[in-house]
Amino acid sequence: MTTRLDLEIGILEFYDHFVIGLVNPDVNFGQKERLLFLKACLEHFKEKPFGYISVRTFSYSIDPLIYLELNKVESLKAFAVVYYSKVGKGNAELEGQFYKKLFGIFETQSEAMKWMTQQIKPD
Template identity: 35%
Template structure:
């Protein structure tokens, strides 16, 4: 389950794994609906014809326009979102954003908890020996 690809985009760092993406947005960025275009390109390049989960590891302070979620829902192979907020304020923001996404959306205290959840919901998920 090692990392497959790493991207250092202008607004975020993206780590591609077999069944999921971990995204770490950079400080003071405002995530807007146009960011879905980049996200969709990455998903189609690495997960064409295969389900995947998006993990947002929120280690920096940034803003999210919740209107990104209805657009993200249109990505057919995106089956769920996991959020790992660093602070109580980030957790409250993630809870608010959850109202805009109608697929599975969970908030976790650690990245390892989120990854365990991903493997529990992925169809045909493999476990490592």
């Protein structure tokens, strides 16, 4: 990890080519929250391609329509979800239907990090 950013709704941990997002419990993750996380990611990575790993340690709600906007972010090349329950896996599968780029669903953070490293290759 290179940088950790604590925000009011969660934590972003930045690595060379991807970021891990951990949203706080009981957050309603909608467009406002998406913009907060996305702004931090774009400021960190500048124009460099990156991936996002959502680690779903805590229960929170997410608006799957945010993916329609994330599809438009050119530098965001891949998205992964790490789930810890059957419901979490089902939610991730639903979300994946809205995201039109590379989308992975994993049982462990290490699997997601390995996959993301393969997807986001340095120039």
